[in-house]
Amino acid sequence: GDSVTQMEGPVTLSEEAFLTINCTYTATGYPSLFWYVQYPGEGLQLLLKATKADDKGSNKGFEATYRKETTSFHLEKGSVQVSDSAVYFCALGNGAGSYQLTFGKGTKLSVIP
Amino acid sequence: GAGVSQSPSNKVTEKGKDVELRCDPISGHTALYWYRQSLGQGLEFLIYFQGNSAPDKSGLPSDRFSAERTGGSVSTLTIQRTQQEDSAVYLCASSLVTGAEAFFGQGTRLTVV
Secondary structure (H helix, E strand, O other): OOEEOOOOOOHHHOOOEEEEEEEEEEEOOEEEEEEEEEEOOOOOOEEEOOOOOOOEEEOOOOOOOOOOOOEEEEEEEEOOOOHEEEEEEEEOOOOOOOOOEOOOOOOOOOEOO | OOOHHHHHHHHEEOOOOOOOEEOOOOOOOEEEEEEEEEOOEEEEEEEEEEEEEEHHHHHHHOOEEEEOOOOOOEEEEEEOOOHHOOEEEEEEEEOOOOOOOOEOOOOOEEEEE
């Protein structure tokens, strides 16, 4: 079945540091890929998405590129802020395969001033 | 409605009691998902609805858990004879079509004492 693997946390960075959170997936067909973010005390929010190979999703300074050849969708941000502290979930949606949204286990990011 | 609405937001119940959790998805969304998020854990898929039918019930952890969806809209997750291990945040999400981006509610925090 479909699966998502993302780097284990927690990740602690200083403000303005570069962020990469790795995400790889296994899926049949041509899934859509998502990054969700959960800020402390809040619900899950969609951060960005990509629906086909080589698409780049971007939002709030975060980017991720759908790489079919490496089955990856790594999240990056050039300069993190304290307000980026949250748990980040990589997810896969595959209407042609397993119809559930498959999530990674989440990566907790803490940004210190 | 404007977003996915879940009620109650918090529920404390005694072990052995039954509870019902409600989810009101975004109007027009055909797919509806229930997930469970235990403390410090990732998202555990419970059940998925397409319209009123549930083609995938594979994630329900035991026969004490059941869910229904009426009129292609509101869904209710019922947990019978609650146990302490059922304590978690129960998240509902909906998407326009299967495999598309999902929009999450704020969740119901269930505490079984």
